[in-house]
Amino acid sequence: MSTATTTFLDGPFAPVREEVTAVDLPVTGTIPPELVGRLARIGPNPVTPPDPANHHWFVGTGMVHGVRLRDGRAEWYRNRYVRDADAAGALGLPPLPGDQPGDGVVNTHVVGIGGRTFALVEAGSRPIELSDDLESLARCDFDGTLDGGFSAHTKRDPASGELHAVTYHWAWDHIRHVVVGPDARVRRELRIPVADGPMVHDCAITERYVVLLDLPVAFDLEAAAAGARLPYRWSPERPPRVGLLPLAGTADEVRWFDAPRCYVFHTLNAYDGPGGEVVVDLVRHPRMFDTVHNGPDEGATTFERWTIDPGAAAVRTRQLDDTGQEFPRIDERLTGRPHRYGYAAAVGDGFVLGPAIKHDLTAGTSEHHHFGAGRVTQEPVFVPRSDDAGEDDGWVLSYVHDAATARSDVVVLAAQDFTGDPVATVHLPVRVPLGFHGSWLPDP
Ligand SMILES: [Fe+2]
Numbered sequence: 001m002s003t004a005t006t007t008f009l010d011g012p013f014a015p016v017r018e019e020v021t022a023v024d025l026p027v028t029g030t031i032p033p034e035l036v037g038r039l040a041r042i043g044p045n046p047v048t049p050p051d052p053a054n055h056h057w058f059v060g061t062g063m064v065h066g067v068r069l070r071d072g073r074a075e076w077y078r079n080r081y082v083r084d085a086d087a088a089g090a091l092g093l094p095p096l097p098g099d100q101p102g103d104g105v106v107n108t109h110v111v112g113i114g115g116r117t118f119a120l121v122e123a124g125s126r127p128i129e130l131s132d133d134l135e136s137l138a139r140c141d142f143d144g145t146l147d148g149g150f151s152a153h154t155k156r157d158p159a160s161g162e163l164h165a166v167t168y169h170w171a172w173d174h175i176r177h178v179v180v181g182p183d184a185r186v187r188r189e190l191r192i193p194v195a196d197g198p199m200v201h202d203c204a205i206t207e208r209y210v211v212l213l214d215l216p217v218a219f220d221l222e223a224a225a226a227g228a229r230l231p232y233r234w235s236p237e238r239p240p241r242v243g244l245l246p247l248a249g250t251a252d253e254v255r256w257f258d259a260p261r262c263y264v265f266h267t268l269n270a271y272d273g274p275g276g277e278v279v280v281d282l283v284r285h286p287r288m289f290d291t292v293h294n295g296p297d298e299g300a301t302t303f304e305r306w307t308i309d310p311g312a313a314a315v316r317t318r319q320l321d322d323t324g325q326e327f328p329r330i331d332e333r334l335t336g337r338p339h340r341y342g343y344a345a346a347v348g349d350g351f352v353l354g355p356a357i358k359h360d361l362t363a364g365t366s367e368h369h370h371f372g373a374g375r376v377t378q379e380p381v382f383v384p385r386s387d388d389a390g391e392d393d394g395w396v397l398s399y400v401h402d403a404a405t406a407r408s409d410v411v412v413l414a415a416q417d418f419t420g421d422p423v424a425t426v427h428l429p430v431r432v433p434l435g436f437h438g439s440w441l442p443d444p
Helices: 085-091 221-225
Strands: 021-023 027-029 037-044 062-070 073-081 109-113 116-120 128-130 136-139 163-167 174-180 186-193 209-214 217-219 232-234 241-246 255-258 267-272 278-284 302-308 316-321 325-329 341-347 353-360 365-369 375-377 381-384 394-402 407-414 424-427 438-442
Touching: 037 109, 037 394, 109 438, 163 209, 174 209, 186 241, 209 267, 209 278, 241 302, 267 325, 267 341, 278 325, 316 353, 325 353, 341 375, 341 381, 353 394, 381 438
Parallel strands: 353 375
Antiparallel strands: 021 073, 027 424, 037 062, 037 438, 062 073, 109 116, 116 128, 128 136, 163 174, 174 186, 209 241, 217 232, 241 255, 267 278, 278 302, 302 316, 325 341, 341 353, 353 365, 375 394, 381 394, 394 407, 407 424
């Protein structure tokens, strides 16, 4: 029996039906001229109406949205279905080139690698490469270098430019550490034995380690046999643990530490502490897919710092903020390095998002930017003012959903005046349903 409070198909989650192209968008305020590129994001948008009684938010057809900024103008807005095999059929379009096993929904992240744009998902389906205009180009296995599916979440090591990910599949007896070079080709794959087919949504890196999350959500054969769209279930009998894998290490070198019984979709960041410990900031859910089987809505989240001391058996946890929140992001130039600031979206009942949050983890404070009545942010994305600007010297961009007007805006906040008036608001002609992740994709 599910105790879900939303179908993830209504209100701000309701899918849109049209693919839209709009040019020369109206803007309130002034778009900083340094912002030259695309703000892309993606989320589920079922291409055919699902059965609400057997729907899961995570399995809806992907739709990618983008706004292109240049010379202080908002040149265009586009939204496009991400053309997996089912979407191609429903839309009466030919399947993409490169179709192969792993041709499922792709709806979780959109990232740039080597000047190319990729839509990503976890758990078996391969990426789909997109054009600069967000059209689906091809199912992609990184030029034949990717075995199996990929992950939605990559961590780019600023020292090497390499992207680290952890991939999984229900039928595997292991998880994989996969490293993709700036040339969008896999250059390392390491298999780490793990039992039960856990859901591993994210990882973290430091200058020395990959942080592996093996938490108690795992593939459930009974749920699969019963027709569950996402057959992963809370598995409290599985010991929760966090692993440290040296960046170039072997599976034998992984050290595991006891972790709290909870679930973590997202890390904010991790880094090596001065005493050899590893610090990981993350969003903690009390449990996942226990009583609610259509989305990530199992009670209030908290923002925590986990410290992994190599001399201890268990991670040490400290709550940083008890405000419900998700989609944590940093200034990604600091991936794997000590960070002071983090940005996130507040989460309320029914997993409806709210204000944008900025954390100052040195001062131990947080600020909330309220976008107005009925206006809620999606995942905020930090963009630095320049390559050598300091941390937090830049802008926080997000798609903001307005329930009253059934339209969305792209709002640009000055990161260092977070609660002040937006620097710019780009008015879109349509809604952008609440979805998952996105990236600022600067022009080369
Ligand atoms: Fe995610």
